[in-house]
Amino acid sequence: MKATPPESPHDVIAAARAWAEEWLEEGVERFERATEPPRAPAAPRTLSGEAPSAAPAPAPSHQSSLLEPPPAIPAGASLEDVREALGECTRCGLHERRTQIVFGDGNPDADLLFVGEGPGEQEDLRGIPFVGRAGELLTQMIEKGLGIPRASVYICNIVKCRPPQNRTPLPDEVHTCQPFLDAQIAAVRPKVIVALGKPATSLLLGREVPITRVRGQWQSYRDIPLMPTYHPAFILRQYTPQNRRLVWEDLKAARERAEESGAVFDDAS
Numbered sequence: 001m002k003a004t005p006p007e008s009p010h011d012v013i014a015a016a017r018a019w020a021e022e023w024l025e026e027g028v029e030r031f032e033r034a035t036e037p038p039r040a041p042a043a044p045r046t047l048s049g050e051a052p053s054a055a056p057a058p059a060p061s062h063q064s065s066l067l068e069p070p071p072a073i074p075a076g077a078s079l080e081d082v083r084e085a086l087g088e089c090t091r092c093g094l095h096e097r098r099t100q101i102v103f104g105d106g107n108p109d110a111d112l113l114f115v116g117e118g119p120g121e122q123e124d125l126r127g128i129p130f131v132g133r134a135g136e137l138l139t140q141m142i143e144k145g146l147g148i149p150r151a152s153v154y155i156c157n158i159v160k161c162r163p164p165q166n167r168t169p170l171p172d173e174v175h176t177c178q179p180f181l182d183a184q185i186a187a188v189r190p191k192v193i194v195a196l197g198k199p200a201t202s203l204l205l206g207r208e209v210p211i212t213r214v215r216g217q218w219q220s221y222r223d224i225p226l227m228p229t230y231h232p233a234f235i236l237r238q239y240t241p242q243n244r245r246l247v248w249e250d251l252k253a254a255r256e257r258a259e260e261s262g263a264v265f266d267d268a269s
């Protein structure tokens, strides 16, 4: 159905507000100013005025993933093996401004594994995922909400180096780092994965998903049950009872599903 265009300034403002709220819900934190790629020189024309059919393809704008081939991480690799394969990685542009790689934190045999988006400032400084404000909230949700010690779960991100100004990682960065995330999950072999926010959920499902629509609904990553929920940073921005209740329900469902599969959790108290 074709949308009816707004008719008054009030309509325009209301529509803009609705879009902004939707973007916020999707986890969009900022917009990058689009930088125009350098224009390719005009293709030579034939005498008839048509472009030749075999025009060269434009070069990709970001070739960092070509700097180093993806690692061959053998099946059955442990977390230590994966960390060793990662090394002092420079496979994508995020290495340039990082303080250190933020690999992962927690129990290498965890039944519950959380995947976020990328390290923030505190994480970059300390080398541990989810230790800033959003991390404190996640820790509270795990320890006070679920009653599980944080050390008994495993926490990692889709990229291991901090994106500048905490921007959303670019597709090239995400896909360059993805083999390490896949290998981490394979090494931990959790009973349940909790994907925090849209980027992590979309990457693990292999398709773009609106987090508002998929959160709370069971998905699957390589036959492991996956529960998408809001990122704690989003909850901090939209600290409403409803959002907190929704995340609480998602985490409770994740714990119950893991327990149904035989997980036994320590008590956080």
Ligand code: SF4
Binding pocket: 086, 089, 090, 091, 092, 093, 094, 095, 101, 159, 160, 161, 173, 176, 177
């Ligand atoms: Fe390497 Fe991942 Fe860091 Fe990029 S984000 S440099 S792929 S560890």
